Amino acid sequence: MNLHVKGTAVDPRSRCAHYNTEVDIIAIKFHCCQEYYACYYCHQDHADHPPTKWPQEKWNQQGILCGxxxxxxxxEEYMEVRGCPECHHTFNERCSLHHPLYFNI
Structure with a gap:
């Protein structure tokens, strides 16, 4: 399975022009369009609509992709882990600072 991640200069591990360190490997499925983008800024740059946040009652849906x-x-799973439960690659812990951009907290 190879899901398409949209954004600016997105590499095969879903890193983009805005966030591209070794641990910047997650993509987020935006609630508004159900499309994976590398980050909030990539959505701003490439989507033709404003983003909407994931309501808490839908946090049981798949919305995060390990690049x-x-x-x-x-x-829900993403909020509880520090890395991918499948491949064990570490995620960027500072991404939690951006949760209010994506999720109704």
Missing amino acids: NCQHELTI
């Missing part, structure tokens, strides 16, 4: 192994996580 290392293509494993999809529910938002």
